[in-house]
Amino acid sequence: MKHEKTALFIDGSNFYAASRLLNMDIDYSKLHQFFSHDTNLIRAYYYTALPEDHEFSPLRPLIDWLDYNGFAVISKLTREFTDPETGKKRTKGNMDMELALDMLKLAPHIDHAILFSGDGDFCRLLEDVQDLGVRVSVVSTTKTSPPMVADSLRRMADIFIEMEGLRADIARPTRHNNSGTD
Secondary structure, three states: OOOOOOEEEHHHHHHHHHHOOOOEEOOOOHHHHHHOOEEEEEEEEEEEEEEEEEOOOOOHHHHHHHHHHEEEEEEEEEEEEEEEOOOEEEEEEEHHHHHHHHHHHHHOOOOEEEEEEOHHHHHHHHHHHHHHEEEEEEOOOOOOOOOOOHHHHHHHEEEEEEEHHHHHHHHHOOOOOOOOOO
């Protein structure tokens, strides 16, 4: 809706996984422009867990770019632990709590929250935010196998936006190999 106060909440790991499965390279400048068109975009949050400082992360250039281009990046360091059942080293860095707290905190000041995630754990969050009078859209995909969006989250959303339908608006054009060989 025109001129409504809107905020974007991007669950970085979930959104990245969905975009990879769709073979979609997200252009965050286009995404920001698309979702701020005809709205009053208050905030665009991007949530991600980063490896310890001593490790290089391919996420670092993206995070730096987002920081300088209209996104509020919320991050924390991942934690490595040994899984007691398998004995394998695992990494933990869930950002669900940070996202939920920020959405609840901002809810009294916005008309529309757009969640970029398919995680069913956010159902209760959507319910609480909607109870505060905020319309909630969910951006994810059903076009993967299995679908990246939990059915319960899709049902809870006021509007479900299929990522595949946004390809022209938020993705970089696919590059074709023009080497001349077949």
